[in-house]
Amino acid sequence: MANGVRLFYEVVRWMQSFVMMRFKSFLLAWMMTAALSSMAQVVPFDTPRCGFSSWMPAPVWEDALLSGNGTMGAMVFGKPHDETIILNHAQCFLPNRIPKQALDQASRLDEIRQLLADGKNQEAARIPVEQSMLEGFGEQHWIDPLVPFANLKVSMAAGNISNYRRMVDFATGEAKVEWEQNGQLFQRCLFVSRPDSVVVLHIRSTGKINASLSLARHQVNWDQWNYINNAIKSVAAEADEKYLSYRTEFVHQWEGNPQGFEGVARVKAVGGSVTVDGSQMVIANADEVLLTMAIEPNYHYHKSLLPVLKERVDRKSSSYQQLLTSHVQVHGDLFSRVKLDLGGGADGALQSEALVLRARQQVSPAIIEKQFDAARYNILSSVGTNPPTLQGIWSGTWTPPWSSGFTHDGNVEVAVSHLLSSNTPDLLKAYMAYHERMMPHYRDNARKLYNARGIYVPAHSSSHGWNIHFSDVWCLSFWTGGAGWTAGILYDHYLYTGDKQYLAGHIYPFMKESAWFYEDFLFKGNDGKWAFSPSYSPENNPANDPSQACINATMDVMIAKELLRNCIEAGKVVGESKAQLKKWNDMLAAMPNYRINDEGALAEWLPAHMQDNYHHRHVSHLYALYERIDPDFVASPSLMEAARVAVEKRMVHRRRENGGEMVFGLAQMGMVAANLGDAQITGEIIQWMSKYYWAPSLATYHNSGNLFNMDMSGGFPAVILRALAYSEPGKVKLLPALPADWKQGAVDGMALRGQVVMNRLAWTPAGLEVTLTSPVDQTVTVELPRAMTAFTTDAKTVRRRSDRLLSLGLLAGKTLKVVVKY
Structure with a gap:
């Protein structure tokens, strides 16, 4: 049993x-x-809610779809049969020569200063050029240009095309292309992953996929071969049944700079066969294709990185969706931190080509919203290893304008100008990291140009930080404001975040060395005030003098004063010695006064004999109103009025040219106008920037209608956010320069100085509501745009101080909402 x-x-x-x-x-x-x-x-793509669609492939690289993770970038033309995807790397600057260090200008500094004192400005400007020839420069030198790493070519069988679209999804970072051909739907999706640091390309179809893939050198024009052969030693493209690879070695190599670049793409064809034809991988009858590619600089080219890169791409997921999900968690978080809502409208659904044309006819709220998103997307996709170059992280040419490096007398500062207010302070750390890497070169500049301690940031840099670019017209070795301006932007990071550890470990050392430079560079004039000689107001000359060389440019004085004030503030936080703080205080007390000219405008140069030249694209002498308003101006109605007059004088030039060239100067003037509370001019500038400076890819231009450039992608959101709120620690001014036609709207997630996030600011003609959050207990004074008749709130820590002032007691981690009725 x-x-x-x-x-x-x-x-x-x-x-x-x-x-x-x-x-x-x-x-x-x-x-x-x-x-x-x-x-x-496989079903047709939905048009992205945050993004755009386009009805035609890019005819030129400037119109390509953009994707990037701050280290690598991709430019997608979107051609169905013979596709080109330009691949970029943030450090791929092509060495034109072994760089020289800065010239020994210090040995002739007394001579330069005497010539300037005698009014012989042009003769003074010739000295650095003459000295460079004595030192073997031979010609004017340019910084190394940002160039393409390689092109990824995708060839597919030709056929009649219908229902073609290409698009970019700002929220996911995907560049997508789709079309129908012989009853079959084809789709290609690409993004550049932040967490996995790979370019990802996915090809799928309702039928079988037949394609050939290869990596190749970017196209060289017939008149560029001498230039290329003098700079590139070798290239090698290979393919096998699993990988594509590409290597390029530079002719000019020096310690600390890449000797070349290498890239590996793993290609997985599901359900098909793979064969090799030379450097091409040929795929037949596949159900889908997934390519993942890594690109790296090689600092020791004799030791190839290809084995390491193959191991890296092999470790990545074979699922496009898994790779995308991981990427969106990082990229999507950055993109979604701030949102602008002006009411939308039908224009938001326009294809990008139509949207650009419609903007030229009539700017609408929906167009502003789309451009706000596009600009932020362009910049966050460019920031990671470095801040954005003139072209962000992208280049589709061997000879980009101004070498597409970092121009520190305005361009890069505008490119990063919205990163803090858009609540992405983590991205500004790339700006700090680049400058930290260049510190040894900056110290060389200070010593060799001015026999000074500390650091000197040149007007132009890329692969190195030595000041090598100047001429007797553009006397850039006379401009001393680069380090101080950089320090001001970095110190603002602390004012927004309150991160004392980052201040002490990174920002303050840079600030302190910037101030040391002025301790040695400045000397007392006959009036007992500090003299800035030589000096330079970027790219402008007085109306009565053809030379840009000068003494006491207003911008140089403003930068030095701001730096010393910031160093005193920061020094008290980090425990600087009393002796050092006193020295900076004493220096501040002896700074020269600003000048108001006979027409009532803030003068661009302090010497009375120098006449202002209003017909110019820069507004350097308004530096004190770019970011945090200079306390000298806050305390002086006459200086504020003089700044307003200076803006009006420059606007005559801009109105004559309908915005005109060099949009970053326009963006700076928009920031100044917003900080002055001038809603009319702020709105006029926003209109110009919306109308004239956009490509069909929603990349931005340097000039009206031409020249691919990312400065305005930084400046456009910055001007808009400054129009909506101005802040200092403990103070917030709401809607200081709201354009008249923005009758209602909202902004979500904007950051304010003093560790405050404005979760929401919404306005109508009848009033506004604002919600704030702070990680620390603090009291914030809020200034309203109009007198209120009443306010409501659930908080017990809100007090009415006047018809336009509220005192808000913020409790750590708690949101506080106030509704105001006019």
Whole structure:
């Protein structure tokens, strides 16, 4: 009996095991079938809610779709049959020569200063050029240009095309292309992953995929071959049944700079075959294709990185969706931190080519919203290893304008100008990191140009930080404001975040060395005030003098004063010595006064004999109103009025040219106008920037209608955010320069100085509501744009101080909402 029971249970257990095994097999088969079915269910893309669609492939690289992770970038033309994807790397600056250090201008500094004192400005400007020739420069030198790493070529069978679209999804970072051909839907999706640091390309279709893939050198024009052969030693493109690879070695190599670049793409074809034809990978009858590619600089080119890169891409997921999900968690978080809502409208659904044309006819709220998102997307995609170059992280040419490096007398500062107010302070750390890497070169500049301690940031840099670019017209070795301006932007990071550790470990050392430079550079004039000689107001000359060389440019004085004030503030936080703080205080007390000219405008140069030249693209002498308003101006109505007059004088030039060239200067003037509370001019500038400076890819231009450039992608959101709120620690001014036609709207997630996030600011003609959050207990004074009749709030820590002032007691981690009625 016992044996029979035992046998019965053994049979039952066997049957259970058999059934479970069969069930698992069934489940696995069902899952595989479902997955294959899902792959086969390729449906047309939805137009992205945050993004745009386009009806035609890019005719030129400037119109390509953009994607990037701050280290690598991709430019997608979107051609169905013969696709080119330009691949970029943030450090791919092509060395034109072994760089020289800064010239020994210090040995002739006394001579330069005497010539300037005698009014012989042009003769003074010739000294650095003459000295450079004595030192073997031979010609004017340019910084190394940002160039393409390689092109990814995708060839597919030709056929009649219908229902073509290409698009970019700002929220995911994807550049997508789709079309129908012979009853078959084809799709290509690309993004550059932040967490995985790879370029990802996915090809799928409702039918079979036949394609050839290869990596190749970017096209060289016939008149560029001498230039290329003098700079590039070798290139090598290879393919096997699993990988594509590309290597390029530079001719000019020096310690600390890449000797070349290498890239590896792993290609996985699902359900098809792969063969090799030379450097091409040929894929036949695949259900889908997934390419993942890594690109790295090689500092020791004799030791190839290809084995390491192959291991890296092999470790990445083979699922496009998994890679995308991981990327969106990082990229999507950055993009979504701030949102502008002006009411939307039908224009938001326009294809990008139509949107650009419609903007030229009539700017609408929906167009402003789209451009606000596009600009922020362009910059966050460019920031990671470095801040944005003139072209962000992208280059589709061997000879980019101004070498597409970092121009520190305005361009890069505008490119990063919205990163803090858009609540992405983590991105500004790339700006700090670049400058930290260049510190040894900056110290060389200070010593060799001015026999000074500390640091000197040149007007132009890329692969190195030595000041090598100047001429007797553009006397850039006379401009001393680069380090101080950089320090001001970095100190603002602390004012927004309150991060004392980052201040002490990174920002303050840079600030302190910037101030040391002025300790050695400045000397007392006959009036007992500090003299700035030589000096330079970027790219402008007085109306009565053809030379840009000068003494006491207003901008130089403003930068030095701001730096010293900031160093005193920061020094007290980090525990600087009393002796050092006193020295900076004493220096501040002896700074020269600003000048108001005979027309009532703030003068661009302090010497009274220098006449202002209003017909110019820069507004350097308004530096004190770019970011945090200079306390000298806050305390002086006459200086504020003089700044307003200076803006009006420059606007004559801009109105004559309908915005005109060099949009970053326009953006700076928009920031100044917003900080002056001039809603009319702020709105006029926003209109110009919206109308004239956008490509069909929603990249931005340097000039009206031409010249691919990312400065305005930084400046456009910055001007808008400054129009909506101005802040200092403990103070917020709401809607200081709201354009008249923005009757209602909202901004969510904007950051304010003093560790405050404005979760929401919404306004109508009848009033506004504002919600603030702070990680620390603090009291904030809020200034309203109009007198209020009443306010409501659930908080017990809100007090009415006047018809336009509220005192808000913020509690750590708690949101506080106030509704105001006018």
